[in-house]
Amino acid sequence: xxxxxxxxxxxxxxxxxIHSTSINILENIGIKLLHDKLFEYxxxxxxxxxxxxxxxxxxxxxxxxxxxxxxxxxxxxxGRDKNxxxxxxxxxxxxxSSWGMPFKIDTMKDKKVLASSEDLKESAVINxxxxxxxxVGAMFRPADIPEYYRDVYEYGETIKRTTKPVAVxxxxxxxxxxxxxxxxxxxxxxxxxxxxxxxxxxxxxxxxLTFQHDGVDILYKCAKLGLPIHSVPIPxxxxxxxxxxxxxxxxxxxxxxxxxxxxxLIKPGLPFMYGLECLVPDPFTMxxxxxxxxxxxxxxxxxxxxxxxxxxxxxxxxxxxxNLIDFQMGVELGINTLFCLSGNFFGQLxxxxxxxxxxxxxxxxEDETISYLKRIKExxxxxxxxLAYDVIKNVGIGGNFLLEEHTLKYVKSEYWRPKIFNRDSYxxxxxxxxxxxxxxxxxxxxxILKTHKVDYVKADIxxxxxxxxxxxxxxxxx
Numbered sequence: 001x002x003x004x005x006x007x008x009x010x011x012x013x014x015x016x017x018i019h020s021t022s023i024n025i026l027e028n029i030g031i032k033l034l035h036d037k038l039f040e041y042x043x044x045x046x047x048x049x050x051x052x053x054x055x056x057x058x059x060x061x062x063x064x065x066x067x068x069x070x071x072x073x074x075x076x077x078x079g080r081d082k083n084x085x086x087x088x089x090x091x092x093x094x095x096x097s098s099w100g101m102p103f104k105i106d107t108m109k110d111k112k113v114l115a116s117s118e119d120l121k122e123s124a125v126i127n128x129x130x131x132x133x134x135x136v137g138a139m140f141r142p143a144d145i146p147e148y149y150r151d152v153y154e155y156g157e158t159i160k161r162t163t164k165p166v167a168v169x170x171x172x173x174x175x176x177x178x179x180x181x182x183x184x185x186x187x188x189x190x191x192x193x194x195x196x197x198x199x200x201x202x203x204x205x206x207x208x209l210t211f212q213h214d215g216v217d218i219l220y221k222c223a224k225l226g227l228p229i230h231s232v233p234i235p236x237x238x239x240x241x242x243x244x245x246x247x248x249x250x251x252x253x254x255x256x257x258x259x260x261x262x263x264x265l266i267k268p269g270l271p272f273m274y275g276l277e278c279l280v281p282d283p284f285t286m287x288x289x290x291x292x293x294x295x296x297x298x299x300x301x302x303x304x305x306x307x308x309x310x311x312x313x314x315x316x317x318x319x320x321x322x323n324l325i326d327f328q329m330g331v332e333l334g335i336n337t338l339f340c341l342s343g344n345f346f347g348q349l350x351x352x353x354x355x356x357x358x359x360x361x362x363x364x365x366e367d368e369t370i371s372y373l374k375r376i377k378e379x380x381x382x383x384x385x386x387l388a389y390d391v392i393k394n395v396g397i398g399g400n401f402l403l404e405e406h407t408l409k410y411v412k413s414e415y416w417r418p419k420i421f422n423r424d425s426y427x428x429x430x431x432x433x434x435x436x437x438x439x440x441x442x443x444x445x446x447x448i449l450k451t452h453k454v455d456y457v458k459a460d461i462x463x464x465x466x467x468x469x470x471x472x473x474x475x476x477x478x
Contacts (some may be wrong), residue, residue, distance in 0.1 A: 009301040014307050016247065018302075021253035023061045030058035031209045031258045035216040040240045042265050059261050065424045067257075067264040071272040075228050075313045077135070077380070080186040080457070081163035086134055088273075093377070095370060097127050098348035099137030099154075100169030103357030107325050108442060115140035120154060122449060123350075124161035126360050129452045133371040138168040139350055140356050145172070146166055152178040152472040156465045159183070161454045167199065167347075173217035180474040181226070185464050189260050194226030200273055201227060205255055207235040211262075219259070221406045223266040228313055231259035232275035236288060237295075239281065245295060249302050252276040262299050273345070274307035275315040292321020292332050299337060304343050316346040323353040324437050325362055337369060341377050364441045368420055375416040388409070420444055 006404040010018070032055050039057070043050045047063030050056070078085035086094050104115045123139040129394045138154035143152045150176050155168040161184065170176050183198035205211045219229060233255035235241025241248035256276055263270045272389035273368050278299040287297060300316055307314030318336035320331035340346035350363035380386070401407050420440040422429060429435075457465065 001372070008305075010299060010305045010452075014246075015305060018250045018253055018306065019309070020440045021250040022169055022257055023064060023168045025060045025251065025254040026064060026258055026261075027061060028058070029209065030056045031205075031211055031255070033057045033174075033216065033218065033262075034213045034233060035211070038216060038220050038262065038266070039208070039257055042226040044261070045151050059258065064257050064261055067261045071260060071312075073270050073271070073313065075200065075201055075229065075271045075273055076197060077165045078140050078198060080138075080159055080183075081167040082191075082196060084163045084165075084378040086165055091339055092281055093343070093374070094134040094345045095132060095349060096135035096167055096345070096347035097123070097133055097137040097363055098139055098350045098358050099167045099350065100141055100259075101358040102138060102141050102143070104457075105323075105350070105357040105362075107359045107360040107361045107438060110324065114143040115357075116144050117142040117157070119155070119160065120252045121157055123360060123363075123456055124158045126448055127361060128162035128164060129448045129453050130364065130367040132367045133164070133349065135165045135167050135347075137220055137347065137350070139360075139363075140168060141169065146473070146477075147473040148478060149175060149178075149469070149476045151175050152182070153469050155179045156182050156469050160457045160462060160465060162190070163455050164255075167196070167202070170199075170201070170218055172214045173221050174476055175472060176218050176221055178468055178476075181201050181468050183197060185461055197227045198272075199227060200230045200271075202232055202275075203233060204232050204342060205259065207233050207240040207255065208251055208288045208315050209255060209258075211258070214264075219262070220266060222265050223270055226267060226270065226271060228271035229259065229263045229273050230254045230273040232277055232315070233259075234277045234279055236281055238283065239286065241278065242313055245278075245298055245302065248278045249276070249299065249306070252278060252303075255304055269419070272312060273315055274312035276303045276306070277317055278303075284437070286303075288354055289338055290351075291317070291319030297339060300339050304339070307343075313344040317348055318346055319348070319351060321354065325352075325359075325365065333366065333369065334373075335434065337366075338373055338376075340388075341370075341373055351441055360445055361438060361441045364420070364444055366435070368418060372416060372418070380414070 034055055042048050043067045047060035049058040075088040076085060099318040102115060103112045104119050105112055120140045120142050124136060127136040128134050136158060138158040141150055151168055151171045155166060159166050201218055203215055203219050217467055223230060235248045235250045235252045237243050238250045239461055241251050254275060260272055263272055279290060280295045281288050304314055318333055318340045320329045348422060349366045350358040352359045352362055388406055
């Protein structure tokens, strides 16, 4: 069931106007490309105009439209178990937890503390257990690990503890190569990286229209290897984007299309994922609201419709401004998650407040919420069996359906059951100790950490991963 009608926010004419404006931006304003190797590589392609002095590149409408047609929509990503990969087919929805958070939010004590390597390992176990988390983000950037090889450590320690695909915040092109070396440990001689991509690169350019060296360097290396690219510009209205929603959408869409052109010039037919995140600021403080605004939801809807217009898989973010697990968080996440379920892929689950920290308690609550909303998205079947006319006739006026075979047959498939959400009456809840939901989530977290047996890597593979991490530690230090 599609939860976003085709013209809920943007009708066809509005979408075409945004696309046309994005095309004009790329043709007449262009982008600043701060990567000498890629700049030199693309300058002689038809449809590309360069200004070497200012590092500016402009793209013709023809090369943009050709790139849209050329890019593969076949997005796949794998963990170490090739049977546990994700194929982003239309109609299916997948989720990922957040990655790269420097802080852990202790939601029981309302405290923010620097994340540790132990927090990272615990997050991998929790993510591995939760049924509605499809991709495991290396959630925390541990402060006890030096930054220059931290992303290699994060990937290595996370993939040890889960067979699901792993997402990690990659620092630069040099550390990226060690991450790929870790993943290659799980490929046999006949399996190619391009066939079993371990990551899609989450590329964020700097709005407005700046493509910075380090990010582009990773993009370039990923594209050469045939790994999918996920473009996520983040224009901030009133600061790095126009104040109007339409204007920031047009700018961000232009940046997505520019990234698309670059990927198709590097490797024609490369799989590409659409992403566009506009961080709506509070106009009185200029603090980015991170989902805590109705305008953010409008951006989600606009982003979804633009991606559908181009036929791309879309990554959406359901976020919240609340720094507590409270009513505000419930409202913001509930609304945004409901609309995100109409896309193909969404995250960043676990983030608390404005993108500074994450909470495993919140992640557990989101897992339950997603399960709840997935049931709504499923809808219900209408056929002769579910209409149950014969059952109604058999039970008759004033009868009861509880012990009917029809009831036993359909009760489990027709009705969703929560794991931790409350359904007790007040009296029963009172007798059980009046436990708040957040405490129930904490109990589940502790239960998972004590009892969940992850499919840990074999000892010989673990040694090889550790060797690569040590090699990165020795070689990447500047």
